[in-house]
Amino acid sequence: MMQITYRYPLNEKIFKNKLLRAQVITLRYIGYIVKENDKYQLFHYCRSAFFTFSYAVCFALGFSKLVLHPQFTGGSAMSAATTFLYLSTGIAFNAAFFQKERIARMLIFLQKDVDKFLIKSDEQEEKLFEEMHKYIKAITVSIWIPTAVAAFIAYVEAFYRIAFGSFWYPTGEDDSDTPTLLNRLFPFGDVFDNTFFGFFLPLYALLIGVVAIPLWHTFITSLMIYVILKWKVMHKRLSEMDVSKVILEPNEILYHSSLVGDENKINFLRERMCKFCVVEQIRIRWFARELQELIGIPVFADFIIFSILICFLFYELVTGNPTNMDFVFMCLYLFVMSSILWLYHWHATLIKENSVEMGFAIYSCDWYNYPIKVQKLIQMAMIITARPLEIKAVLVPLSLTTFIDIIRAAYSYFSLLRKTSR
Numbered sequence: 001m002m003q004i005t006y007r008y009p010l011n012e013k014i015f016k017n018k019l020l021r022a023q024v025i026t027l028r029y030i031g032y033i034v035k036e037n038d039k040y041q042l043f044h045y046c047r048s049a050f051f052t053f054s055y056a057v058c059f060a061l062g063f064s065k066l067v068l069h070p071q072f073t074g075g076s077a078m079s080a081a082t083t084f085l086y087l088s089t090g091i092a093f094n095a096a097f098f099q100k101e102r103i104a105r106m107l108i109f110l111q112k113d114v115d116k117f118l119i120k121s122d123e124q125e126e127k128l129f130e131e132m133h134k135y136i137k138a139i140t141v142s143i144w145i146p147t148a149v150a151a152f153i154a155y156v157e158a159f160y161r162i163a164f165g166s167f168w169y170p171t172g173e174d175d176s177d178t179p180t181l182l183n184r185l186f187p188f189g190d191v192f193d194n195t196f197f198g199f200f201l202p203l204y205a206l207l208i209g210v211v212a213i214p215l216w217h218t219f220i221t222s223l224m225i226y227v228i229l230k231w232k233v234m235h236k237r238l239s240e241m242d243v244s245k246v247i248l249e250p251n252e253i254l255y256h257s258s259l260v261g262d263e264n265k266i267n268f269l270r271e272r273m274c275k276f277c278v279v280e281q282i283r284i285r286w287f288a289r290e291l292q293e294l295i296g297i298p299v300f301a302d303f304i305i306f307s308i309l310i311c312f313l314f315y316e317l318v319t320g321n322p323t324n325m326d327f328v329f330m331c332l333y334l335f336v337m338s339s340i341l342w343l344y345h346w347h348a349t350l351i352k353e354n355s356v357e358m359g360f361a362i363y364s365c366d367w368y369n370y371p372i373k374v375q376k377l378i379q380m381a382m383i384i385t386a387r388p389l390e391i392k393a394v395l396v397p398l399s400l401t402t403f404i405d406i407i408r409a410a411y412s413y414f415s416l417l418r419k420t421s422r
Contacts, residue, residue: 008104009036014111018133019226022140023219024107026211032096033104051208052097055090058205059083061188061197069190077319078330081312082185085337086209088305092216092298099294106290110226113283117233120244125233132229136222143339144214150332151210153325158182158203181329182206217340223291224347224391230284231354238277238358241365243269267371274377277362281384288351288389299344299393306341307406310334311413319418341403348391348398355389 010033015024027033031048034041062083069076096103121129158180183189186205189198236242243266313334316322322330359382367378391398 007101008108009034009038010104010107011036011111013115014107017111017114018129019110019114019136019229020107020219020222023215023222026215027103027219030211030215032100033107048097048100051212052090052093054204054208055086055093055212058186058201058208059086059090061191061201062086062186064191065187069187076184076187077312077316078184079187081309081316081333084305084309084312085213086205088298088302088309089209089213089216091301092295093212095294095298096216102290102294106223106287106294109283109287110223113230121233125236128232128236129229132225136218136225139221139343140214140218143218143336143343146332146336147210147214150329150336151206153329153332154180154182154185154206155203157325158199181326213336213340217343220291220295221343221347224344224351227284227288227291227389228347228350228354230280231351231358234277234280234284235354235357235361238273239361239364241270241273243273267374270370270374271377274374274381277358277381278384281358285389288391292391295344296392296394299398300396302341302344303393303396303402303406306337307409307413309337310407310410311417313337314410314414315417318414341406345398345400345403349400352388352390352399355385359385 010024012035015021015028015035017024024033028035028044030051031044031046034044038044062079066076066080066083117125117129161180179187182202183198186202188201188205191197313330317327317330317334362378362382362385365378367375370378396402
């Protein structure tokens with residue numbers, strides 16, 4: 001029997017980490033990460049492969065419908081938007097499937113770093129950690145609930161139409177038939193006209209969308225918020241030159257205890273604080289590079305795809321004459337997509353700003369009262385902070401400026417589409 005072994009199984013503590021507990025539990029559920037005590041790792045691998053393949057099938061069917069029926073009438077803009085959304089999410093999960101080891105390495109690194117942080121944390125730092133935990137929780141809820149509500153609307157309409165008629169009903173205006181919201185999102189029956197492709201597969205496609213879209217984007221956002229938290233903790237410790245936070249190696253503890261005079265001990269610890277600044281920056285920049293490698297191609301695809309997606313949804317709202325239920329659904333759809341886009345660019349901006357402030361944090365300590373040796377080490381640490389940490393999607397930097405450019409592009413596409421469809 002074929003044996004599949006994950007190279008980096010995860011400790012139980014990672015699944016209890018407050019910063020990303022909900023995300024890692026769900027990632028394990030769909031097979032992208034495993035626990036150390038998970039026995040059937042082949043089953044996890046197959047589950048993640050099937051999940052990734054499902055997205056490819058949903059996109060292929062949606063794209064086939066666009067090719068067979070390219071005209072934009074009666075909800076086809078919504079199906080086009082959904083097709084491009086599944087393309088974007090499919091790219092992200094394809095990257096995650098082939099970079100499972102990178103995800104596991106990052107999670108192990110994060111857990112070890114949080115454990116080390118909590119050893120020396122004071123009340124103010126613990127409060128900051130709790131605030132970040134609540135912030136991540138609020139973001140997760142604000143993305144997941146609207147997504148679930150939108151899916152609930154589509155499911156309720158579909159089952160109501162089955163219970164009290166058929167999947168189609170007369171509009172009353174031109175006596176034509178209008179498909180359900182579910183079949184306007186996933187018009188797979190237009191490609192293969194049978195019950196499986198027309199009903200059951202759209203039900204499954206919506207289910208995996210509700211799970212995967214909020215999961216992936218809130219997971220990446222949680223990793224970005226961890227980087228921000230790390231910068232803030234370093235900023236606090238260095239601005240105060242809080243030598244009580246220094247973690248010494250065993251040989252350094254022996255050397256430290258042999259020093260004579262409190263001032264010598266304090267200056268020794270200040271030297272270690274400077275080393276702490278340099279080492280921790282190198283570590284967090286490594287983590288940011290790993291994160292960039294993980295999301296670079298998917299977010300670059302989002303840069304193009306989300307502009308088109310938002311354009312199609314606006315087009316459907318303005319020209320599609322939606323019912324009240326459709327209007328609520330599309331507003332939720334737009335809110336979730338815009339929020340996802342904003343989360344990436346806003347937190348990437350915060351990462352860059354906090355990395356720039358590190359130099360000011362070091363400078364704000366009483367460096368002029370320290371010995372020359374310590375002052376030189378502080379100067380070296382400041383030089384390293386001169387290069388801001390910037391998250392890029394291939395060649396495109398993630399920032400609020402880029403976010404505004406995407407919204408502008410979406411409006412330009414919408415204007416062009418509206419003119420050409422008249």
